[in-house]
Amino acid sequence: MQDEDSEADHEPIAEAEIAGVSPTPGLDSEASRAEFRELVESAGAEIVGEIAQRRAKADPATLLGAGKVEEVAAAAASSNATVILVDHDLTPTQLRNLEDALPCRVVDRTQLILDIFARHARTREGQLQVELAQLEYMLPRLTGKGSSMSQLGGGIGTRGPGETQLETDRRRIQRKVLHLKDELESVRKVRGQQRHRREAVPVPTVALVGYTNAGKSTLFNALTHAGVLESSRMFATLDPKLRSLVLPSRRKILLSDTVGFIRNLPHTLITSFRATLEEVQKAEVLLHVQDCSSPTQEEQKAEVEKVLAELGAENKPRLEVLNKVDLLPEEERELLGPDAIAISARTGAGLDLLLRRIDAALVADPIVRRILEIPQDEGAVLAALDAGALIEAREFQEQRVRIEVSGPASLLGRYRRFWATPSSEVDPV
Ligand SMILES: Nc1nc2c(ncn2[C@@H]2O[C@H](COP(=O)(O)OP(=O)(O)OP(=O)(O)O)[C@@H](O)[C@H]2O)c(=O)[nH]1
Ligand SMILES: [Mg+2]
Known part of the structure; x- marks a missing residue:
């Protein structure tokens, strides 16, 4: 077990509220809610209350029914919740309407998962990917209230910028998206080259x-x-x-x-x-x-x-x-x-x-054992064999190395020219 608190550099969210809605078909509602709770906790939030709704059809304007929205608003206010998490994805309109009707920030399932991803990405590529996904998700959903790109806990309850500011924000984010895509492309190029080297073996x-x-x-x-x-x-x-x-x-x-x-x-x-x-x-x-x-x-x-x-x-x-x-x-x-x-x-x-x-x-490529005699200046061949097979014996002769190797038939087949034994003597392992 590793240290579970290694993410302690992130501010935990003090209080949060779940509004669960109709469960996923095939998954009973308790299991589905238990999983959502785990997600919420993985994001570092503390749950102060849960509200579930079962409806035949989602309300296109607010997802939840009007009565339910009021109930959530009252519960959020009385528990001083700082964020409302919805176990469902929200359209930009639904998000906007809910934020207007509720006293605090609203975060849907995708955004919650994105937030967890943002906390856990470690490589440059991973971080860039999450940031890009967050910005693209956020762009059509920019509203006045707390729609900063910061972590879940950031900007809670703050009234957002006005319309002009929104436009500026939008353009700024679009530029950032382009910039991130460029940067990702170059990070990927490097990874591609590394993969290429790896695949050579x-x-x-x-x-x-x-x-x-x-x-x-x-x-x-x-x-x-x-x-x-x-x-x-x-x-x-x-x-x-x-x-x-x-x-x-x-x-x-x-x-x-x-x-x-x-x-x-x-x-x-x-x-x-x-x-x-x-x-x-x-x-x-x-x-x-x-x-x-x-x-x-x-x-x-x-x-x-x-x-x-x-x-x-x-x-x-x-x-x-x-x-x-x-x-x-x-x-x-x-x-x-x-x-x-x-x-x-x-x-x-x-x-x-x-x-x-x-x-x-892995039967497609069985392991075989062979003796090879490789000229000493064929360093690349020796390296490839060392990386992809087991060299069981090594004997240095004048200009050559005589090795006994067991490894995948495909790999040894590539170096047929160095085989010291006729192929009929192949000794499968
Ligand atoms: N009892 C028990 N717990 C296990 C076993 N394997 C993993 N766990 C626990 O299950 C939890 C998840 O383990 P991880 O290995 O992080 O799971 P993962 O599949 O890598 O999860 P993600 O990276 O989040 O997708 C940890 O708390 C582990 O200690 C097992 O064989 N027995
Ligand atoms: Mg894992």
Whole structure:
């Protein structure tokens, strides 16, 4: 476990109010509200009250019904709430109308998620992406009240600028958007070059995907000893992390830890998290990490599958990894069946099986062992083999290095010209 308070540099929001509306179909309202509470807490807010509404149809002007808006206004006033969080997306008009009718700032689901993302982005690219998504989200929603781009807690209750000021703001933001896009482009160019260098050495990548909080980072750390942030807060991970890892067959792979998914993930964010998506799209195998102790495991699974389909990654080889089995009672654990990859990233249970299953999922490129004789001046070849295979013995001769290597057939095949043994003697591992 990592330090959960490492975000302490951000001001917590003193008081907040939730107005929940009709639950997502397929998810019961209690589960849906529990998840929203987690999101709110992940944003650092304290909940002082909750109001739910079930309506056949959303009011186009205010989302909530008129009576409900009054009820929220009264509750917010009596509890001194500083912000009202709505578990739904609001159109620009709805946001404006609600802010007019309510005594404090109103924040919808997308904006809340954007705020959490803003707190957690660590790389330059991640920060630029979130800022861009925030500005683009905000632009059509600029109103007088507290619509600063600052954090959730900023500008609360402050009366905003007048119309002229708004126009100036709008233009300023548009310029900023262009500027951010430029900057992102150059950051991405650098990352593209890095990726290119990485791809010159064919090490297969395996990407962790899954719902937020499923335990991807905990598993990543357990497998690679990387020490990335694990946290009970949602969306603790935003920027993709890559680490190499050696499987039981001695094949080296790169494991990537990425952003978690959530139902109704704002679309602006799906497209803006390009670095993450690229990891998923380029991966050879996906590990779908699921929290099997969660009462909403099935819904979460369906949501992840939906996002994978949107990324065009639904047909990639995928291992279903059932995490947090330590939280399941024995009899439920048995129900998972003998073929399930049931693990606990926390206790380490099942990780050996998982590694073997990853190995087996990479059959397209089996591991073989060979002897190669490489001229000493072919440093690049030696480096490529060192990075992508295991050099088990190394013997320096006059002008050459004689090495015994076990590695993916594709990699060794590229250096056929240095093979010291005829191919019929290939010794599969
Ligand atoms: N009991 C138990 N808890 C776990 C296990 N794996 C992860 N957790 C806990 O679940 C919470 C979320 O873990 P993370 O690894 O940060 O989850 P994540 O999937 O990376 O989440 P995001 O980065 O937010 O998408 C943390 O509090 C972990 O300690 C497990 O096997 N058993
Ligand atoms: Mg994580």
